[in-house]
Amino acid sequence: MIPRPFEYHAPRSLPDALALLSQFGDEAKLLAGGHSLLPMMKLRFAEPAHLIDLGHIAELKGIRQEGTEIRIGAMTTENELIWSKLLQEKVPLLVEGARLISDPQVRYKGTLGGDISHGDPGNDHPAIMLALDASFVLAGPGGERVVPADGYFLGTYYTALEPGEIMTEIRIPVPAAGTGWNYAKLKRKTGDFATAAAAVSLRLKGGTVADVRIALTNVGPTALKAREAEDYLRGKAPDEAAIAEAARLAMSICEPVTDLRGDTEYKTAMAGEMTRRALGVACSRAAR
Amino acid sequence: MSKKQMVSFKLNDKEVDMVVEPRELLIHTLREKLQHTGPHIGCETSHCGACTVDMNGMSVKSCTVLTVQCQDADVKTIEGFAQGGELHAIQEGFMQEHGLQCGFCTPGMITRTYRLLQENPNPTEEEIRYWMAGNLCRCTGYQNIVKAVQYAAKKLRGEPVQTSHPLMEEAKA
Numbered sequence: 480m481i482p483r484p485f486e487y488h489a490p491r492s493l494p495d496a497l498a499l500l501s502q503f504g505d506e507a508k509l510l511a512g513g514h515s516l517l518p519m520m521k522l523r524f525a526e527p528a529h530l531i532d533l534g535h536i537a538e539l540k541g542i543r544q545e546g547t548e549i550r551i552g553a554m555t556t557e558n559e560l561i562w563s564k565l566l567q568e569k570v571p572l573l574v575e576g577a578r579l580i581s582d583p584q585v586r587y588k589g590t591l592g593g594d595i596s597h598g599d600p601g602n603d604h605p606a607i608m609l610a611l612d613a614s615f616v617l618a619g620p621g622g623e624r625v626v627p628a629d630g631y632f633l634g635t636y637y638t639a640l641e642p643g644e645i646m647t648e649i650r651i652p653v654p655a656a657g658t659g660w661n662y663a664k665l666k667r668k669t670g671d672f673a674t675a676a677a678a679v680s681l682r683l684k685g686g687t688v689a690d691v692r693i694a695l696t697n698v699g700p701t702a703l704k705a706r707e708a709e710d711y712l713r714g715k716a717p718d719e720a721a722i723a724e725a726a727r728l729a730m731s732i733c734e735p736v737t738d739l740r741g742d743t744e745y746k747t748a749m750a751g752e753m754t755r756r757a758l759g760v761a762c763s764r765a766a767r
Numbered sequence: 768m769s770k771k772q773m774v775s776f777k778l779n780d781k782e783v784d785m786v787v788e789p790r791e792l793l794i795h796t797l798r799e800k801l802q803h804t805g806p807h808i809g810c811e812t813s814h815c816g817a818c819t820v821d822m823n824g825m826s827v828k829s830c831t832v833l834t835v836q837c838q839d840a841d842v843k844t845i846e847g848f849a850q851g852g853e854l855h856a857i858q859e860g861f862m863q864e865h866g867l868q869c870g871f872c873t874p875g876m877i878t879r880t881y882r883l884l885q886e887n888p889n890p891t892e893e894e895i896r897y898w899m900a901g902n903l904c905r906c907t908g909y910q911n912i913v914k915a916v917q918y919a920a921k922k923l924r925g926e927p928v929q930t931s932h933p934l935m936e937e938a939k940a
């Protein structure tokens with residue numbers, strides 16, 4: 480399995496990468512960790528004439544806190560997320576999610592920016608980003624713009640990234656102390672994409688749900704934000720009946736395709752079950 | 768064909784300079800051009816881990832890395848483990864604990880074990896299973912691989928080691 484021939488470019492700075500991208504236009508693809516792109520190129524589902532490797536650009540790496548935000552360079556790898564003390568303490572949902580992605584070797588190479596940009600509904604980070612209310616910094620020839628995760632994922636392999644743009648940074652508002660979280664992922668085996676998964680972030684106040692975000696993986700053309708389920712839960716005591724109703728509302732927006740992981744009905748049911756579990760765990764972790 | 772490119776990297780502590788097409792995968796450069804046939808091709812689809820090599824302090828699947836990505840890299844393969852005819856502690860662990868049968872997955876398993884033990888010299892069984900999950904073995908059932916990693920970890924920590932298969936010890940005596 481060998482990709483089509485292409486020219487390889489290894490820019491050392493973001494401006495150089497942007498210049499190459501505008502020079503080669505839609506003939507070019509960005510290479511991050513390569514663990515979605517290279518398999519697609521080997522199968523010749525992707526055949527770029529130019530590959531622009533972001534792997535030598537130091538400014539695209541790193542995890543830091545700035546004010547009330549965590550800022551993560553797009554080229555930060557899954558294992559770097561998992562090992563980050565700052566994230567373990569401040570954004571445990573991201574660490575929990577990264578730990579459920581693929582296997583150790585893939586996690587040494589696969590990047591947060593690549594997982595978000597790829598646009599496969601099976602990628603786990605898009606739903607996690609929706610649950611964390613993240614936003615993305617996109618650099619283009621005309622400068623930078625910051626776009627919220629909510630609204631970024633437009634369809635399969637289709638995001639709000641414009642031609643000529645590179646995602647440089649992921650920004651996550653530090654969740655308030657006492658926030659509960661969970662990423663519940665059903666997979667057939669290690670290294671598998673989700674049959675269905677749910678990301679939940681929530682705050683309780685006086686025994687009722689003050690705020691909640693719920694997002695689903697791999698049960699639609701893209702990660703789905705379960706808005707009706709969120710609206711329903713806000714202000715309610717998260718008892719068994721309320722959580723079951725929220726799970727039902729989450730199921731109502733699912734439209735998974737039948738494949739080896741199961742048929743539409745099964746996957747929809749599993750999305751409901753993952754939502755139920757994630758809400759339960761998140762409630763148990765939240766301060767009352 | 769596209770323009771070939773020169774790539775220089777370190778392979779088991781020796782400098783190598785290669786001229787490759789950008790589309791060439793590291794596993795193919797290693798096996799076909801550098802005659803390092805220890806890393807195996809099990810699946811060629813990033814699933815099995817048989818092609819695992821160590822690159823810049825990371826375990827990577829060399830079927831999913833381009834050779835041109837290795838410019839200035841430090842690459843270690845199974846060929847770099849035994850020194851002066853002496854097995855590396857990890858190889859000894861796999862031998863003593865029967866961590867292999869057909870041996871096809873073994874170069875990848877050992878190379879992955881190396882990086883795991885650099886990061887975590889004293890892993891629990893659960894940690895071994897979680898952090899070795901990118902390497903598939905169709906023979907052993909993994910029990911003896913876990914024991915092999917534990918044996919190697921002990922030896923590398925400088926603690927006395929004992930095989931859990933005493934018959935081997937007797938045969939040696």
Ligand SMILES: Cc1cc2nc3c(=O)[nH]c(=O)nc-3n(C[C@H](O)[C@H](O)[C@H](O)COP(=O)(O)OP(=O)(O)OC[C@H]3O[C@@H](n4cnc5c(N)ncnc54)[C@H](O)[C@@H]3O)c2cc1C
Binds near residue numbers: 582591
């Ligand atoms: C065996 C296996 C199992 C896997 N299991 C899972 C799983 O369970 N869950 C999961 O989420 N993923 C899984 N993956 C995918 C893996 O996590 C990929 O690493 C990830 O999807 C893409 O990240 P990357 O850094 O490898 O990006 P690449 O493959 O290099 O790029 C992916 C796409 O994003 C674009 N891109 C990359 N970076 C940027 C950027 N900064 N700005 C703009 N565009 C960019 C590229 O041009 C390309 O189109 C699996 C992969 C394998 C091989």
Ligand code: FES
Binds near residue numbers: 811815
């Ligand atoms: S040959 Fe590379 S992972 Fe199987």
Ligand code: FES
Binds near residue numbers: 870871873
């Ligand atoms: S020993 Fe045969 S595949 Fe592992």
